[in-house]
Amino acid sequence: MKINKGVEWAAHACSLLGPLWPDKGLPLSALAEFHELPEAYMAKQMQALSRAGIVKGGRGRNGFYVLSKSPKEITLLDILLAVDGNEPMFVCTEIRQNGPCAQASEDCTSPCGIAAHFARAERQYRASLEKIDLESLNAGVISDLSPDNLRDAADWLSENHRTLG
Amino acid sequence: MKINKGVEWAAHACSLLGPLWPDKGLPLSALAEFHELPEAYMAKQMQALSRAGIVKGGRGRNGFYVLSKSPKEITLLDILLAVDGNEPMFVCTEIRQNGPCAQASEDCTSPCGIAAHFARAERQYRASLEKIDLESLNAGVISDLSPDNLRDAADWLSENHRTLG
């Protein structure tokens, strides 16, 4: 029940890309360097985001990543599902249909009670993350920065960002 | 982010033990056989429950498992944490303290915004499972049984249960 480490990286990366949207972005190398992450593995996470349609990666010499939607339309849940997969945490193997007192499968119209409770909990988990969009996420992250840090980051980004077209 | 398969087994096992509490229980062999599960691996799950203080396993020739508390005091969350471990799903590696614009660790008094949101979601997940105690869980499971199944199960349990000394 551990979330992939890549989710954290992807979330931070999207947080960086948020303020640059819609016409600016960052190459993989910058996204990795900003947080001192291994570029090759960071690529894997960005690919996952790309496949999920959260970011768009222009290929070629001047390629870089841009958010493919407004930061308001991207939620933490989207990022989690993109990187970690959207399989449910709890998978019911219907063991109630096994053994000496097995329930007939035609009697199992409603899901197993245990599975139902886990599913409900998971829905609440997802709902909680669904509420956090990239815009509000960024507001929170930035408010934690010291004025010096904020200026440093802004400078660094302006040096490394790239523009579409 | 997948929950251990053993959690399902453990939950069903506790569900069987609930109505037998406080003076009756079932040996591992019965718990495994009832749902046609591999006994050796089922043992692992019961050991985890035992270590967490949810069940008590009497050793020796006539040993068997009994709930160690009232079914009302045991929640789905307890079972989940016992079998799956109580590590948080999302672990923040503080990558904000890395890289060219790293935040100084003394500035990081409040947790990283991203981690905070995941933590909040996880609290809601746990809270949802915390509400389900074994008694209400059993009520749900039993209500899904057909009358025939219910009788079969009752008979089988009365044949296989064991009573404290």
Next chain:
DNA sequence: GAGAGGCTACTCGGATATTCTCTGTCCGAGTAAATCTGG
């Protein structure tokens, strides 16, 4: 026949292999910019 002691059979508990997913890495596909060549 009764009691005590020892033995056996059966149970739980922890330590041990095996499989699978996550983690980490590499090389190929693709494109924009720079270069070169001919006019």
Next chain:
DNA sequence: CCAGATTTACTCGGACAGAGAATATCCGAGTAGCCTCTC
């Protein structure tokens, strides 16, 4: 000097190993009941 084709350098994308955890299994520790032996 300029336009166009070509080369080049740099980027993302998917395929490929290694590590760690989950899965599955086995053997040892422990106890209740049974058997035997003795009185």
